[in-house]
Amino acid sequence: xxxxxxxxxxxxxxxxxxxxxxxxxxxxxxxxxxxxxxxxxxxxxxxxxxxxxxxxxxxxxxxxxxxxxxxxxxxxxxxxxxxxxxxxxxxxxxxxxxxxxxxxxxxxxxxxxxxxxxxxxxxxxxxxxxxxxxxxxxxxxxxxxxxxxxxxxxxxxxxxxxxxxxxxxxxxxxxxxxxxxxxxxxxxxxxxxxxxxxxxxxxxxxxxxxxxxxxxxxxxxxxxxxxxxxxxxxxxxxxxxxxxxxxxxxxxxxxxxxxxxxxxxxxxxxxxxxxxxxxxxxxxxxxxxxxxxxxxxxxxxxxxxxxxxxxxxxxxxxxxxxxxxxxxxxxxxxxxxxxxxxxxxxxxxxxxxxxxxxxxxxxxxxxxxxxxxxxxxxxxxxxxxxxxxxxxxxxxxxxxxxx
Ligand SMILES: *Cc1c(COP(=O)(O)O)cnc(C)c1O
Numbered sequence: 001x002x003x004x005x006x007x008x009x010x011x012x013x014x015x016x017x018x019x020x021x022x023x024x025x026x027x028x029x030x031x032x033x034x035x036x037x038x039x040x041x042x043x044x045x046x047x048x049x050x051x052x053x054x055x056x057x058x059x060x061x062x063x064x065x066x067x068x069x070x071x072x073x074x075x076x077x078x079x080x081x082x083x084x085x086x087x088x089x090x091x092x093x094x095x096x097x098x099x100x101x102x103x104x105x106x107x108x109x110x111x112x113x114x115x116x117x118x119x120x121x122x123x124x125x126x127x128x129x130x131x132x133x134x135x136x137x138x139x140x141x142x143x144x145x146x147x148x149x150x151x152x153x154x155x156x157x158x159x160x161x162x163x164x165x166x167x168x169x170x171x172x173x174x175x176x177x178x179x180x181x182x183x184x185x186x187x188x189x190x191x192x193x194x195x196x197x198x199x200x201x202x203x204x205x206x207x208x209x210x211x212x213x214x215x216x217x218x219x220x221x222x223x224x225x226x227x228x229x230x231x232x233x234x235x236x237x238x239x240x241x242x243x244x245x246x247x248x249x250x251x252x253x254x255x256x257x258x259x260x261x262x263x264x265x266x267x268x269x270x271x272x273x274x275x276x277x278x279x280x281x282x283x284x285x286x287x288x289x290x291x292x293x294x295x296x297x298x299x300x301x302x303x304x305x306x307x308x309x310x311x312x313x314x315x316x317x318x319x320x321x322x323x324x325x326x327x328x329x330x331x332x333x334x335x336x337x338x339x340x341x342x343x344x345x346x347x348x349x350x351x352x353x354x355x356x357x358x359x360x361x362x363x364x365x366x367x368x369x370x371x372x373x374x375x376x377x378x379x380x381x382x383x384x385x386x387x388x389x390x391x392x393x394x395x396x397x398x399x400x401x402x403x
Contacts (some may be wrong), residue, residue, distance in 0.1 A: 005189075016085060016201055024081030024262060038259045038341045039072035041065075060243050062090070078262045079231070082221070085265075086200040086213055088233035089319030092246040093261075095253045097196060097216020100230030101125050102132075104214050105161065107238075107245030108190050111137035118175060119366040120145045120168025120358040122194060126363060129163075144367045145173035146305060151221070159187060164210070165194035166203070167305065170360040170377060171369050172296045172320055177312060181209025190238060201272050201351075202315040203354040211238050220317060220350025223264035223271055226350075227257040271351070271382065275318030278388065279380035285389055286322050291396050293373050296321040318380035319348050321358065324373040327399060331340045332357050332374050335399040341391040343384055353381035353388055 014022075025036050034290065044065055045054035058064040065072055065271070079091035094100040105128065109115060117129055119142040129140035143154055147170050155162075162184040166175040181191045193210040195203060199220040205213040215221065217229035230253070234242050276299075283297040294302075297320035298309040310317070324332070336344055342355040356377045360369040369375075381389065 019084045020269050024077035025271045034078040038255045039074045040255050041072050042068035048380055064169040074255050074258050078258050081265055082231050083233050086206055086233045087206045088240045089236040091233040092232035092243050093253050094251045096228045097218050097230045098124050099251055100214045100232045102128050103246050103249055103264050104212050104232050106191055107242045107297040108161050109138045113138050114156050114158045115161045117142050117163040117362050118145050118165055119173055120173050121165050122169040123363050142366045145175050148176040149179040151180050155187040159189050162189050163192045167298050172298055174298050174309040176308050177208045197317055203313050205236055208312055211235050217261050220268055221261050221264050224350055227260040229257050229261045274314045274382055275380055278385045279318040281385045282380050283320055291324055292322050293325050294323040321375050321377045323371040323375050326373040331399045331402040334402040335395040338398050339391055348379040350381045354379040
């Protein structure tokens, strides 16, 4: 068995870029090979009855390989690296980001419980809460993303989970996570966060009161639009609750996809810095355009929750939105249909730029998003920003030609 690489907390002495390069691998345990091997495994065999019993007793302990579904050294390498990056205790790997969200929610609720979920949450997270969780007898209420400490008034005796996501999907409100966590903890609720946007790199969830940090690793961890993957990182207190739920639901991810996640992680820091620079450059350019009403980018001073971004985040990824001045659907279609570099499609976090016409008010229930014109969500990829600007300029010219 490959000796297990590393576990637990890492001192403040090591910076995130160093962690990304070094955690979750141990060449000395692997013939000097830099990267961990990809284990394809289901059955694990044992030489004796005693060894089999010992393995069963150590199930879910750090590094224990007991069955393919429970993880192999390939799985543990990714989990170690991600837990180290976020300053968490341990992590669990899932086949998609949505699976990670659902398993993390199911870990903490039972019939009769109540969940508080941010109104700007990723659409499928909301659909899971109002669909399957509701059918199981779990009630969800949605709250204003800018509620902050005011969440205390919404917490009921049966509130078990406060689900956060910062910034919000589509409209990028930055939540006051420490204030929400403080109120939640005072009432005995667990704080879950969808931390996909910051990728564990621009926001350290555990230092800000989060108990369980959830990732669509499909996005920046994989980083190349070629695999689906989810991760849940927890503090020490909540790890076994999450691991037992993930294992009990039968979730596991394929070894080759996990390897793509590990490989993506090694360059995630440099990629994110470039996505940040290009995204902000495009956001500032868009602010100057006459067709644009407002740019929704957490790093811009007029962003909703900008003060919290400035206080708690160390950067921004390439995903943001802008609100156009009122324009017809045909005009928006003329703009988007003719883009040559920006492609239209769901998901994000790869090396390529994306653009999408989104409709936040079709999903919100508590806090309608105030926008008179169409909302475009952009993902700034790794292309040269000048070329991206030329593509957007061409788009605005097409937009202006259609009434
Ligand atoms: C994409 C996304 C997810 C879901 O991830 P998948 O891997 O596509 O299932 C969850 N949360 C956020 C914020 C996302 O953008």
